[in-house]
Amino acid sequence: MVVASNGSSPLVYSNGTKVPQSTLSSDSVVNVEKGDPMIFSPYWEKMNDECTVVIKAQELMSYVCDENSLCFYMLPQMRDAILRIHNVVGNAVTKDNYIVLGTGSSQLYHAALYALSPSQPPNHPINVVAAAPYYSEYPDATEVLQSRLFKWSGDANTYNKNEPYIELVTSPNNPDGAMRTPVVKSKAQGKIIYDLAYYWPQFTPITHQLNHDLMLFTLSKSTGHAGSRIGWAIVKDIEVAKNMIKFMRLSSVGVSRESQIRATKLLEVICDSYQNLKSIKSELFFSHSKRLMKERWEKFKGVIEQSNVFTLVKNPIAYCNFTKETSESYPAFAWLKSAEGIKDGEKYLEKFNICTRGGERFGVDAKYVRISMISTDGEFNELLRRLLKVKRG
Amino acid sequence: MVVASNGSSPLVYSNGTKVPQSTLSSDSVVNVEKGDPMIFSPYWEKMNDECTVVIKAQELMSYVCDENSLCFYMLPQMRDAILRIHNVVGNAVTKDNYIVLGTGSSQLYHAALYALSPSQPPNHPINVVAAAPYYSEYPDATEVLQSRLFKWSGDANTYNKNEPYIELVTSPNNPDGAMRTPVVKSKAQGKIIYDLAYYWPQFTPITHQLNHDLMLFTLSKSTGHAGSRIGWAIVKDIEVAKNMIKFMRLSSVGVSRESQIRATKLLEVICDSYQNLKSIKSELFFSHSKRLMKERWEKFKGVIEQSNVFTLVKNPIAYCNFTKETSESYPAFAWLKSAEGIKDGEKYLEKFNICTRGGERFGVDAKYVRISMISTDGEFNELLRRLLKVKRG
Numbered sequence: 121m122v123v124a125s126n127g128s129s130p131l132v133y134s135n136g137t138k139v140p141q142s143t144l145s146s147d148s149v150v151n152v153e154k155g156d157p158m159i160f161s162p163y164w165e166k167m168n169d170e171c172t173v174v175i176k177a178q179e180l181m182s183y184v185c186d187e188n189s190l191c192f193y194m195l196p197q198m199r200d201a202i203l204r205i206h207n208v209v210g211n212a213v214t215k216d217n218y219i220v221l222g223t224g225s226s227q228l229y230h231a232a233l234y235a236l237s238p239s240q241p242p243n244h245p246i247n248v249v250a251a252a253p254y255y256s257e258y259p260d261a262t263e264v265l266q267s268r269l270f271k272w273s274g275d276a277n278t279y280n281k282n283e284p285y286i287e288l289v290t291s292p293n294n295p296d297g298a299m300r301t302p303v304v305k306s307k308a309q310g311k312i313i314y315d316l317a318y319y320w321p322q323f324t325p326i327t328h329q330l331n332h333d334l335m336l337f338t339l340s341k342s343t344g345h346a347g348s349r350i351g352w353a354i355v356k357d358i359e360v361a362k363n364m365i366k367f368m369r370l371s372s373v374g375v376s377r378e379s380q381i382r383a384t385k386l387l388e389v390i391c392d393s394y395q396n397l398k399s400i401k402s403e404l405f406f407s408h409s410k411r412l413m414k415e416r417w418e419k420f421k422g423v424i425e426q427s428n429v430f431t432l433v434k435n436p437i438a439y440c441n442f443t444k445e446t447s448e449s450y451p452a453f454a455w456l457k458s459a460e461g462i463k464d465g466e467k468y469l470e471k472f473n474i475c476t477r478g479g480e481r482f483g484v485d486a487k488y489v490r491i492s493m494i495s496t497d498g499e500f501n502e503l504l505r506r507l508l509k510v511k512r513g
Numbered sequence: 514m515v516v517a518s519n520g521s522s523p524l525v526y527s528n529g530t531k532v533p534q535s536t537l538s539s540d541s542v543v544n545v546e547k548g549d550p551m552i553f554s555p556y557w558e559k560m561n562d563e564c565t566v567v568i569k570a571q572e573l574m575s576y577v578c579d580e581n582s583l584c585f586y587m588l589p590q591m592r593d594a595i596l597r598i599h600n601v602v603g604n605a606v607t608k609d610n611y612i613v614l615g616t617g618s619s620q621l622y623h624a625a626l627y628a629l630s631p632s633q634p635p636n637h638p639i640n641v642v643a644a645a646p647y648y649s650e651y652p653d654a655t656e657v658l659q660s661r662l663f664k665w666s667g668d669a670n671t672y673n674k675n676e677p678y679i680e681l682v683t684s685p686n687n688p689d690g691a692m693r694t695p696v697v698k699s700k701a702q703g704k705i706i707y708d709l710a711y712y713w714p715q716f717t718p719i720t721h722q723l724n725h726d727l728m729l730f731t732l733s734k735s736t737g738h739a740g741s742r743i744g745w746a747i748v749k750d751i752e753v754a755k756n757m758i759k760f761m762r763l764s765s766v767g768v769s770r771e772s773q774i775r776a777t778k779l780l781e782v783i784c785d786s787y788q789n790l791k792s793i794k795s796e797l798f799f800s801h802s803k804r805l806m807k808e809r810w811e812k813f814k815g816v817i818e819q820s821n822v823f824t825l826v827k828n829p830i831a832y833c834n835f836t837k838e839t840s841e842s843y844p845a846f847a848w849l850k851s852a853e854g855i856k857d858g859e860k861y862l863e864k865f866n867i868c869t870r871g872g873e874r875f876g877v878d879a880k881y882v883r884i885s886m887i888s889t890d891g892e893f894n895e896l897l898r899r900l901l902k903v904k905r906g
Contacts, residue, residue, distance in 0.1 A: 164570040167571075173568050175565065175566050175775055176565050177560040177564030177782075178558040181737055181738050181739060182549050182739060183547065183733075223620075223742075223765040224765050226766050227764060230764065261763045261764075264764070265660040266660055344574055346574060347573040347576065347769075347770035349765055349766065370650065370653055371620060371623065372617050372619050372765070375769075376742045376768075376769035376771060377741065378568075378774070379769040389570075
């Protein structure tokens, strides 16, 4: 619970703690539209000593990292670190599967569409669908080059064509944090891309060690290092893996080695700390980040409850095999529904200088808005301050 | 001139120096098919102290590097280093142009096709052409997603449709090192992508400060750091630049920050050394690498002259505004033509365990083969040893 201020007295939460003072002028815009994972930055500041990487002029010059590997541009130690983090967290099965590295999971999304589309296209491109609300970038990313191999076909819930399709299953879902399974009921042949960017313990209980045909992960949301542009796919079928790698070769001749060195180091330090191989000065990464997410969600829910403008769905609760406790999900985004009479949530919040992403971008009604829960502390606190002023007149 | 050995006596060049002893067994394959720029690696080994980069855990985490810049994912210091190297070398005009960063120039090639294609496609996709022999990856890279926006239409020399087109001008050309200008004679509206990957002083005299609408460069061939996947486009039209950046956002949300930090350091060290800002222990980069290329070409030409199997075209000679001397080009690839009676140069060389790339991949006759001149010293010397044995029976 948060008690709003009157006039110039400071804002206080109901437990007496003050809402931190604003560092932004009131006419500046608080941007919580994007999903920049800056919430984890202070943690990594404390880890600077353990995680520093040093790269010399002569290192990592070749196009080829491992000529004996299908994924010739992936450093062997990068592959090992990916296998190890999944083994530590228990969120995905890697045994007998192939790892395909990408410039973030965005590039792997294209690689996966390429690899899953029929190589001899029929009259129609394969339909690509996702249950609404779906990740807002999927339609544009799918359509950018107007491929004859695949096309964006909208909401998976209403897909009823008797034609082959690819269903995107984002779980936990962006924007609403829901745990998802495929929804298409068509009898036609379907393939599934699991986008598991948020299937990490800080965001959601790890309920299963997933073992799907094609699963996408990204460093951006697992450790918060979005700038590194490191993503990876776990792929069962060697032909699919080969075609994804072919796409990666034609698209960018692989992935930055410097990012791979850094991502390897970050993942190794996390794994070492959980496997008690090295003591670290800070709290363990997933415990720390889950605590941060929980704290933000509690404050946020307090603010929204006070408002008579927006409602939130309840976050799922489940037993987490990783933390060995039952807990709520703390999604990277909050998904708000505007009250009756407010047609456009994004426009409504613009009046309070809060920049969000409206529901129509996610394939649903403009009543909905998505708000980032993983921005900087400064932005998040300012968001709370402004949301406290959001009251229907 | 090289004198071939008889039996087990060592191979010697005509000036008396020995061809280095082989480190490979005679039945292993020498791979000079790819263009991995490992020739520059020993130089950078000597520069390890000056060029080391250190990246801490907290650095470079955000999706955004510079929110005030069109190219939001490019570090300001990366941009400055790109402007500076072109200023030092004098190979391209950057003033009043936009810089778009890519994951190597491969990704920028796709970004450029996207940006130059009509946004409202007519009945036909725009034709993409390049004068044969053209870079062997262009057809596959153009066709990979079977776009409705553009299509590969082959040799620019024979293009005579009255339809809009995009001409790729690679200069110096890959595979044959020729200095190129557009060749399409069609009266239809044409746009040009200049692929200037090899327009650096070690490969060719810098004759002009080029100032075309869209020019592509890459770190892979300028400094030899292919593993970093850093390329950049210099673009005149802001709308084209914006569309390329839109493609980069949808394709991979930008470019690795770690690679940017490293590329910046490497380019800065080169610029500092030329601008006498810091003395370096080693020779200057472009002088050193031009000397290496020249030495290799002289040895290589000696070997080919002795053979009655292959011929080479003369490399162009011109005054270089950068080195202030008239000199030959020393292309990154040798482009060999087989003698009468040899139909397939690639197959012919396979018998000597030399792996090359045949002419058909470049849109011409199989009589031609491309050979990398920028492999490791070990591979290059082994290539010479084996070519000495190539004699028609």
